[in-house]
Structures are given as C-alpha cells and as structure tokens.
Amino acid sequence: MFSKINSFGLNGIIGYGVYIEIDTGAGLPSIEMVGLPDAAIKESRERVRSAIKNGGFDFPHKKMTINLAPADTKKEGSFYDLPIAVGVLASSNQLDPALTRDTAFLGELSLDGRLRHIRGLLPMLIWARENGCGRIVVPKSNENEASCVDGLEVYALGSLRAVAEFLNDGGGFTPVKPKDFSRLASQADYGEDFKYVRGQGFAKRAMEVAAAGGHNILLIGPPGGGKTMLAKCLPSILPDMTAREILETTKIHSVAGALNTREGIVAARPFRTPHHTSSAISMTGGGVNAKPGNVSLAHNGVLFLDELPEYSRSCLEVLRQPLEDGVITISRAARSVEYPAAFMLVASMNPCPCGNFGSKTKECVCTPAQITKYLSRISGPLLDRIDLHIEVDGVTYGELADKSEAEPSAKIKERVNAARKIQQERFANRNITCNAGMNSKDLRDWCALDSRGEDALRRAFEKLGLSARAHSRILKVARTIADIAGEPDIGFEHLSEAISYRSLDRSFWR
Amino acid sequence: MTAALTDDLLYFWLSLSALNAQKLNKLLENYSPAELYDRVKSDSALADAVGAAAHKRLLDYRSPDCLERMLDKVYKCGANILTLADKRYPERLNQAPVCPPPVLYYKGDITLLDTVCVAVVGTRHSSVYGKEMAHRLAADMCGYSVTVVSGMATGIDAYAHTAALESGGKTIAVLGSGLGKPTPASNTALFNKIAECGLAVSEYFVTVDAGKYTFPERNRIISGLSSAVIIVEAAKKSGALITADRAVEQNRELFAVPGNVTSPKSEGTNDLLKNGARPVTCVKDVLAFLNLQAAKILPANKPLALDIYEEKIYNLLQNEELSVDALVESSGFSYKEVLGILFSLEMKDAVTRLRNNTYALERRN
Numbered sequence: 001m002f003s004k005i006n007s008f009g010l011n012g013i014i015g016y017g018v019y020i021e022i023d024t025g026a027g028l029p030s031i032e033m034v035g036l037p038d039a040a041i042k043e044s045r046e047r048v049r050s051a052i053k054n055g056g057f058d059f060p061h062k063k064m065t066i067n068l069a070p071a072d073t074k075k076e077g078s079f080y081d082l083p084i085a086v087g088v089l090a091s092s093n094q095l096d097p098a099l100t101r102d103t104a105f106l107g108e109l110s111l112d113g114r115l116r117h118i119r120g121l122l123p124m125l126i127w128a129r130e131n132g133c134g135r136i137v138v139p140k141s142n143e144n145e146a147s148c149v150d151g152l153e154v155y156a157l158g159s160l161r162a163v164a165e166f167l168n169d170g171g172g173f174t175p176v177k178p179k180d181f182s183r184l185a186s187q188a189d190y191g192e193d194f195k196y197v198r199g200q201g202f203a204k205r206a207m208e209v210a211a212a213g214g215h216n217i218l219l220i221g222p223p224g225g226g227k228t229m230l231a232k233c234l235p236s237i238l239p240d241m242t243a244r245e246i247l248e249t250t251k252i253h254s255v256a257g258a259l260n261t262r263e264g265i266v267a268a269r270p271f272r273t274p275h276h277t278s279s280a281i282s283m284t285g286g287g288v289n290a291k292p293g294n295v296s297l298a299h300n301g302v303l304f305l306d307e308l309p310e311y312s313r314s315c316l317e318v319l320r321q322p323l324e325d326g327v328i329t330i331s332r333a334a335r336s337v338e339y340p341a342a343f344m345l346v347a348s349m350n351p352c353p354c355g356n357f358g359s360k361t362k363e364c365v366c367t368p369a370q371i372t373k374y375l376s377r378i379s380g381p382l383l384d385r386i387d388l389h390i391e392v393d394g395v396t397y398g399e400l401a402d403k404s405e406a407e408p409s410a411k412i413k414e415r416v417n418a419a420r421k422i423q424q425e426r427f428a429n430r431n432i433t434c435n436a437g438m439n440s441k442d443l444r445d446w447c448a449l450d451s452r453g454e455d456a457l458r459r460a461f462e463k464l465g466l467s468a469r470a471h472s473r474i475l476k477v478a479r480t481i482a483d484i485a486g487e488p489d490i491g492f493e494h495l496s497e498a499i500s501y502r503s504l505d506r507s508f509w510r
Numbered sequence: 511m512t513a514a515l516t517d518d519l520l521y522f523w524l525s526l527s528a529l530n531a532q533k534l535n536k537l538l539e540n541y542s543p544a545e546l547y548d549r550v551k552s553d554s555a556l557a558d559a560v561g562a563a564a565h566k567r568l569l570d571y572r573s574p575d576c577l578e579r580m581l582d583k584v585y586k587c588g589a590n591i592l593t594l595a596d597k598r599y600p601e602r603l604n605q606a607p608v609c610p611p612p613v614l615y616y617k618g619d620i621t622l623l624d625t626v627c628v629a630v631v632g633t634r635h636s637s638v639y640g641k642e643m644a645h646r647l648a649a650d651m652c653g654y655s656v657t658v659v660s661g662m663a664t665g666i667d668a669y670a671h672t673a674a675l676e677s678g679g680k681t682i683a684v685l686g687s688g689l690g691k692p693t694p695a696s697n698t699a700l701f702n703k704i705a706e707c708g709l710a711v712s713e714y715f716v717t718v719d720a721g722k723y724t725f726p727e728r729n730r731i732i733s734g735l736s737s738a739v740i741i742v743e744a745a746k747k748s749g750a751l752i753t754a755d756r757a758v759e760q761n762r763e764l765f766a767v768p769g770n771v772t773s774p775k776s777e778g779t780n781d782l783l784k785n786g787a788r789p790v791t792c793v794k795d796v797l798a799f800l801n802l803q804a805a806k807i808l809p810a811n812k813p814l815a816l817d818i819y820e821e822k823i824y825n826l827l828q829n830e831e832l833s834v835d836a837l838v839e840s841s842g843f844s845y846k847e848v849l850g851i852l853f854s855l856e857m858k859d860a861v862t863r864l865r866n867n868t869y870a871l872e873r874r875n
Contacts, residue, residue, distance in 0.1 A: 202833070366638070368669075494846075503867075
C-alpha cells in the first residue's frame with residue numbers, strides 16, 4: 001500500500017517542500033530508503049521502528065520502500081522521523097491516509113515514541129507560509145520558535161501517540177499562538193552597563209557612534225585598560241532589533257541548532273565572542289553539512305574578537321569578504337549555500353607585544369621592530385574595513401575611586417535607537433539597515449558636505465596623509481554622528497569628530 | 511700607453527684589485543698610479559706586495575677596453591666614481607687617519623659632500639627611545655641645513671635617514687656593499703629615495719656583496735665625511751662603537767645620547783659619555799659646537815588666530831599635555847565641541863595629537 005506525507009527540507013537557511021512516499025508490499029521484511037538521505041535519516045528506520053512499537057502501534061512486517069522526493073536533492077537532519085512514522089502507520093492502515101493529506105510533519109522521534117527538538121524549523125515554517133501549507137505538526141519543544149510565524153496553523157505535540165490522536169479526532173489540541181516579538185526586543189537584558197564604566201568618556205562616545213551606525217570598531221590599549229569591559233557593555237546600547245532582523249537572525253540560529261528552546265527566538269542582538277584559537281571554518285561556517293559559522297551567527301549583531309593579533313591569519317582574512325558584502329557563500333562538493341553575515345566587528349588589541357606601548361603609566365620594553373611586526377599581523381585590507389579605531393588607556397585611581405555613576409546604558413540606547421530610526425527611514429526599501437552599509441552612490445546622496453566641511457576634510461587629508469578608503473569611512477561615521485545629533489546635514493563638528501576616531505591614520509603608528 | 515689613461519681611470523683600475531684601502535694607500539705612498547700601471551707586469555716585488563689574487567686581477571683589468579667596460583657597469587647602476595685625483599674629492603676624507611678610499615662610488619647629489627655633515631648612527635636593535643631620539647636629532651638638524659650622514663642599516667641608521675628625508679633635509683648613506691646591491695635589502699626603498707633626494711656612497715665596486723668586514727670598514731667613511739658624530743643608542747658591543755672609535759682617531763667631535771642607566775641598549779653610549787664624549791640631548795648641543803646657530807633658515811611663524819573657544823582649550827594645554835577626557839572635564843564643553851576645537855587647532859598647527867587621545871601644543875620656533 002502506498003502513502004504520501006508532506007514535510008520540508010533545508011538548503012542553507014531556505015526551506016523547500018519534501019514528500020515522503022512509502023510503499024509497502026509483499027516480500028521479505030525490509031526497509032529500503034532512497035532519495036539521497038544522509039546517515040541521520042538512514043538511521044531513522046531504527047528509531048521509527050521502536051517508536052511505533054513503543055507508541056502502541058504495530059510495525060508492519062513487509063517489504064517497505066521509502067522515497068524522499070525530490071529525489072535528486074541531498075536531505076539531511078533528523079526531522080524526517082515523524083513523517084516517516086506517520087507514513088508507515090498510514091500505509092499499514094493504522095491511520096486513515098486521507099487524514100494526513102493536508103498536514104505536514106516535522107520531528108525527531110525518541111525510541112519511546114516521544115517527539116524531540118529539531119533544528120532549522122523557522123526557515124521551513126517561513127517557506128510553508130509562503131507556499132500556502134495548511135497544518136503543520138512539530139515537536140512540543142519547538143513551540144516557542146514556531147510562535148514566531150503567524151498565518152500558519154502549527155500544532156506542537158509531544159509524542160507519536162498524540163499525533164495519532166490529533167489526526168483522528170483533533171484530540172483537543174489548539175494551534176500555537178503567534179507571539180508579538182517587537183515587545184520582546186526591548187525587554188532584552190544584558191547584564192553589563194556603561195554606568196559602571198568609570199572615566200573613558202572618549203571611548204564610550206566612540207562606542208555610541210559605532211553602535212548607532214553599525215560601524216566596525218577597533219580598541220587599542222594596554223592590558224587592563226578596559227577594552228574588554230567596553231566591548232562587553234556594547235550590547236546594552238545596541239539598537240532594538242526590528243521584526244525583520246529578529247526573523248532573519250532566528251532563522252540562522254535555528255539552522256545552526258543554536259537556538260535557546262526556552263526563548264525560541266533571538267530577540268537580542270547576538271554577541272559572538274569566538275576564542276582566538278578558532279579556525280577559519282568556524283568563522284565562515286562549512287563542514288560536511290555547510291552549517292553557518294560565527295560570522296553568520298553574529299548576523300545583525302556583534303562579532304567580538306578579543307586580542308585581534310592572536311587570531312590566525314587565515315581566520316582573520318576570511319572576514320574580509322563578509323565584512324564587505326554582508327553575506328558569505330559556502331561551497332562544498334555537493335552544494336553551495338549562502339548565509340547572511342551582516343555583523344558589526346568589534347576588535348581589541350594591545351599596541352605591542354608587551355602591551356604598554358604609549359601607556360602613560362607603564363614602560364614598554366618592545367623594540368620598534370617588534371612593534372611593527374606585531375601590528376603587521378593585522379593585514380591592511382582588514383584594517384581598511386574598520387571605520388573607527390581608538391586608543392583606550394587605563395584609568396587613574398582618581399577616576400576609579402569616583403563614586404558618581406556615569407550615564408546609564410539605557411540613556412545612551414535611546415539616542416542610538418533614535419539615530420538608527422533615522423537610518424531605517426533613509427534606507428527604507430533597501431537591504432541595508434545602517435550607515436555602515438552605504439555604497440558609493442549612497443555616500444554621494446547622503447553625505448554631501450558644505451563648503452566648510454569640504455575644506456576641513458581636504459586639509460585633514462593633506463595634513464594627515466589619509467587614504468582614499470579613509471575618506472569614505474570618515475564620511476560614513478560623520479553621517480552617523482550627524483544622525484545622533486538629529487541633523488539632516490553633515491557639519492564641520494561631525495566631520496572633525498569622525499576624523500578624531502581614526503587613530504591608526506596618525507603618523508605615530510608608522 | 512699610460513698616456514691614454516686618465517688618473518681617474520688609473521685609480522679605478524687600482525680599486526678593481528679589491529685590495530682594501532689601507533693596502534692601496536700603502537702602495538700609493540711608494541708609487542704613483544701610473545707607475546703601478548707600468549710596472550705591475552714586470553716588477554716581481556710589487557707582485558709580492560699585493561698578493562697573488564690581487565695581482566692577477568690587476569693584470570686582468572689592465573687594458574683601457576676592460577676598464578671602459580667595467581666603468582660602463584658602474585654607469586648602468588646609475589652610479590658614478592669619484593677618485594683621489596678628482597678636485598671634488600672631499601678634503602675631510604682625504605686625511606691619513608681616515609685612510610681614504612682611492613675611489614668612492616656614488617649615486618645622487620655629489621655636492622652634499624661639501625655641506626656641513628653630522629653622522630647619526632646607532633644600534634640595529636633600537637628601543638622606542640632610540641627611534642624617537644634618532645628621529646628628533648636628524649629632523650632638527652635638517653632644519654639647520656645640516657646634512658645627516660649614516661649607514662643605512664636597520665634601526666637607528668634607517669630612522670635617521672627617514673627623518674631627514676621626511677623633513678625635506680639632505681642625507682648621505684654610506685653603504686657596506688656595492689651600490690648595485692644595497693644592503694640590507696629591506697631598505698631598498700629607502701636607498702632609492704636617498705639616491706634620488708640625497709647621496710649614497712660606497713668604496714666598493716657596484717656588484718660587491720656586503721661581507722663581515724665591509725661594515726666596520728665603511729664606518730670610518732661615515733665619521734670621515736662628518737664634522738661630528740652622534741651615537742644615539744648602542745649596547746656594550748654594538749657596531750656603532752666602532753664608528754665612535756674611528757671618530758676619535760680621526761679627531762672628530764664625538765657626541766652620545768645619554769640613556770637610561772638600567773637599559774642595556776644604552777650601556778655603550780653611557781660608557782662613551784663617561785670616557786669623555788659630549789652629551790647631546792637636543793640639536794642645539796651639536797650646533798653650538800659647529801657654530802651654526804645663525805645658519806637656520808627659519809620659516810616665519812604665523813601668529814595664531816584663535817577664537818575664544820580655541821583660546822580656552824589652547825590655554826588649558828599650556829602647562830601640560832591633556833587627554834580628550836581631561837579636556838572635556840576641565841573645559842566644560844561636550845565631547846563633540848572639544849573634538850571640533852581640537853581639530854581646528856590641529857589644522858592651524860597649534861596643537862598636535864599624541865598617543866592615547868592626548869593633545870599637546872605644537873613646538874613653535
């Protein structure tokens with residue numbers, strides 16, 4: 001007997017429809033699986049057999065052929081357990097095949113018949129919504145994730161038994177209620193707060209500018225100067241995520257299996273801190289299954305690289321293309337997947353191997369040659385992609401002992417949110433969300449200078465010997481500073497502030 | 511036969527023997543170049559005096575055609591020769607204690623040899639302090655039209671040359687290799703710049719590689735070309751101390767930059783000071799010796815036109831250098847305002863930005 005069950009598959013973070021066809025007939029009892037299944041799917045026959053038996057059903061002793069259509073695409077993941085089990089029940093008349101026709105199934109089975117958490121649900125649900133699927137059955141633990149998508153009838157069930165009851169008579173189950181996650185975004189809690197950071201006004205201001213425009217920033221300073229502290233406080237002033245950003249980021253985390261089951265969605269901007277021993281592949285993503293890497297998991301958030309020169313050269317160089325394009329394409333023998341990777345790079349480093357070069361209080365013991373060598377671990381092309389580079393020196397005891405609290409993150413965040421709102425309106429029907437993503441045409445459209453600003457920039461170029469890349473970086477940052485001030489045009493003071501955040505352009509680094 | 515050859519060519523022929531300057535000078539005490547050219551074939555005493563290898567070379571190159579061909583090689587490198595027979599051969603170099611090279615290969619502006627020259631040399635493994643001092647002294651001397659002489663090695667030498675070039679001054683590099691093979695190779699860009707804007711000289715034929723002995727040998731030329739020698743930074747056994755010894759032998763004024771007593775990189779220079787070298791902390795110390803006070807061509811300082819805000823920040827910086835944070839605190843202005851004011855002050859050359867977001871007043875004449 002033949003049955004056909006609806007399900008979905010994943011290609012990168014794009015879902016697609018998959019049909020599971022099961023044919024049972026006479027012959028020696030066996031299960032043949034075709035349609036390019038991976039090892040996890042092939043093993044599902046054992047899980048399905050036990051789950052059916054332990055769920056109170058009979059496993060048919062017949063020759064069984066299972067086909068995953070379309071047959072020319074490689075399928076992977078463990079979420080075909082449930083549709084296969086349902087198909088087996090339908091083809092052995094333990095379920096009415098007609099009842100399964102308008103429903104799609106996703107879920108991993110445990111041997112006792114319970115449904116387990118699956119990864120990559122969100123992109124598949126989004127595909128389902130766009131392609132008009134009616135009802136979808138998913139595991140109970142994926143309920144929160146499923147609530148991100150409205151316009152779908154999703155049932156989150158606990159076991160194979162429950163699925164059978166639901167198909168037979170509804171079983172009293174209600175569909176998952178869609179969540180309003182715009183509210184969730186502003187509730188996100190980050191722990192660290194700028195009000196606990198003493199002194200460092202200049203650095204804080206630079207962090208605010210970076211957060212407002214999504215600019216990449218490099219913090220340079222001696223150990224113990226507060227670079228890491230500043231970076232850790234950054235999430236507390238990052239602008240709230242828009243609904244679109246939440247959905248995009250959640251999709252990637254869902255595919256990577258990095259989603260928190262309790263929250264189910266990513267409502268706070270991700271803050272990824274890969275260790276400096278990370279490999280290039282862990283940054284870009286890849287492997288046999290072409291899973292997303294750190295650059296994609298940091299999409300719409302922050303990738304923080306502490307002690308930048310300690311990362312391997314290859315690990316840093318792979319960042320160049322995603323920094324420029326906002327996406328990363330991973331090609332493996334069988335497939336090529338594109339993951340979004342629009343992140344804000346925050347990096348910190350010491351100015352020299354001993355760390356004290358340029359410090360007001362400690363003496364540096366490095367030779368100029370050592371310093372040059374240390375700085376040259378970061379390639380020029382990577383530095384070119386960093387908009388702000390500032391020096392962070394240790395605070396004095398006087399500043400540490402100061403009991404007065406600094407400006408709290410919440411207040412800074414208000415300004416950042418306001419500035420980001422201006423940018424969102426500016427780029428309303430574009431696929432960029434902030435000033436950092438502007439191309440050369442945008443620069444012409446939005447970063448026009450008055451004659452005083454033009455003159456100031458020209459003189460700064462001559463005096464500081466800036467590069468052409470620095471030119472566009474300065475304009476973008478100046479645009480953000482003007483947005484924070486709520487000014488429609490870039491003025492002299494915005495420009496001069498932007499130039500002062502370009503420490504590495506100064507001659508004392510050469 | 512000799513009549514066809516100029517003295518220049520004869521000296522050039524002698525230099526092709528690859529004998530060192532000391533031996534050549536000894537020969538030249540007893541014979542004129544022309545005599546040597548005539549007698550080298552027949553005089554067996556002469557052959558013994560120069561050694562078999564050099565004698566063979568002298569015989570090999572002993573024809574006008576051959577010499578022309580070798581001279582072409584020099585020209586192909588963009589270099590030229592200056593011999594003892596030349597009127598332009600610097601008086602300073604042509605002194606017995608210097609042991610003048612019969613031929614000086616050069617590339618660049620030969621007239622620099624007649625300017626006031628001061629050598630700035632030091633260790634290859636310099637500290638940040640040494641770099642800063644080399645830069646300061648070299649750049650400041652250029653402000654007084656003094657030519658900076660050094661050896662184009664990495665470290666202090668290279669910093670001195672670079673500072674001189676950057677401040678638009680003149681500099682002479684004395685190489686320990688042929689001009690066609692500037693050594694170290696990492697300084698090739700610097701060498702090209704020096705040859706273009708200054709002068710590079712060497713006593714070695716253009717294709718000669720640097721060797722273990724060529725660097726100590728060329729040190730005598732560095733001090734020989736200079737009126738004074740400044741050792742910026744030298745450890746106990748630094749090669750720069752050889753230059754110091756040569757300077758004393760040649761009766762040049764020797765200066766040393768005092769260093770941290772605890773720093774091993776300044777041990778050599780501090781020892782020099784103990785033994786009677788003059789301490790130098792700023793360019794004036796050298797100038798006073800050279801009687802050059804009046805020689806500086808000063809660009810007239812433009813009066814600073816500051817508005818009241820700029821004035822306020824400028825005055826805050828009068829006493830000490832301050833960070834942006836400190837300036838915001840003491841001025842009462844916002845970050846945006848302070849950064850704007852500092853930027854305009856910087857563009858007016860009134861202040862300069864240092865490390866760690868710190869600003870200081872620009873040094874004014």
